[in-house]
Amino acid sequence: MSSFNRRHSMADPSQTANALKAGYEALDLLSSSRTDQHDAHRITTLIVEARSLKDKYAAMQREIRPVAPTAKSPTPKEAKKAQSIRFQEETNQRHPNATSVLNRPRPLGDKKRNVPVLVNARGLPFLRYKKPQPRNVSSVIRTKLSRRWAWIERRDRLKLELLFAKDEEEWDRITETKEPSTWSEHPANAIADVNAKIGRFDMRTKELTDSMWKIVLAEKALAEEEASQKQPKQ
Template sequence: MHKVLVPKYSGAHRFACLALYRALLRQCRPSAADTPWPSETRPLIRQNFRKYKKLQSPSQIANALKAGYEALNLLSLSRTNQHDAHRVTTLIAEARSQKDKYAAMQREIRPVAPAAKSLTPKEAKKAQSIRFQEETSRRHPNATSVLNRPRPLGDKKRNVPVLVNARGLPFLRYKKPQPRNVSSVIRTKLSRRWNWIERRDRLKLELLFAKDEEEWDRITETKEPSTWSEHPANAIADVNAKIGRFDMRTKELTDSMWKIVLAEKALAEEEASQKQPKQ
């Protein structure tokens, strides 16, 4: 059974198409000659290559490539031949006219847009969540550190935060939903720590091989300037130090956030007692 060859996965086919594409675009560069069409042909070339890039029929591919090479020849001759330049200008005008006619026809047959349908409560909640995630994708430029709390709120009711454990990382949740930038920071820190752990596991495996090499050197009485296990062991110690510093900073951050929770709670109780009417 013959193997089916998909043209877009063929290196020779892709090379031929890309070479033709680059050659056509090079012909669209501005020149010293008074030819207004180079800037207008470039969008047409890109549009047609996007249109026909998924062709799989051999006959259609052959016709498309033939048309491309004819266009390349015509563009090359049009820089020195006035007749060919006029032909290029005519073809561009015809393409623009056909595009305008097609757009006008589509506007005429386009059905009247139905009135906007009211969203269900579930759809409205989903749309609101998407908007919130887009709005909170980046940290606000005027935002202050979460550790600069508690802050005076005036007449507003104080909202006591909750200390949340996100797979070992602490953060203060004042309200839901969670801002997108907070989620991004948590994922980045957790990914960094996990990469260190995976690196340590790989180094431990290399350390076992290094010890085997040292045993072989001992048997063969081979002298090396340094031991095989020296560099993996140093790398493991370095990774362990990074993980240790990360965990220590996480612990310090947890302690600071817990103190903020206690302070916010005390202030909330104090402010609530002050607002109660005296009997």
């Protein structure tokens, strides 16, 4: 019954009759093969032929199966993007043998000198010798800018607290209430502390900018001197 369920599309009576006939012949052949060597040999031959046909069909299917496309070469844009990603991964941490950029310029030499560019990153200076920018440099810049911005946000909150504190002091004056310390003392001191931190940060930034600009001028002068030394003498 299960065989007929699997072949439910066989609606032609002649196909059904042929299938039944073939099935009965197979049963008779299996029964007689126990005593008849000729029938046993015939069954073996049919099995071998069936396996051979199955193997041929599988080989034919493999031949007509679509071949997987070979990996295409990346476009110049994709290659450049992949190279940039590798560079960012390689420069995620500062090299242990790297020297400070403030130790520049390097002495005169035979190699071509790269004159850096002084870049302003939202008020924070840094020297760019080449592109792309190393990831660790970007990380340092973001950390410093985030720290300064956090101070500014804290100062804004303290200024709001100072306004409320002055209102409290005005109420104490009206009610003639005396407190051991003024309400505005603590927020005012905190604001002064934050302003001092921002001031020191900005002062160091200005000093760093001046130092880096001197490096740019020195690198440029050395590059011109090296170029003149390489020119053939008249």
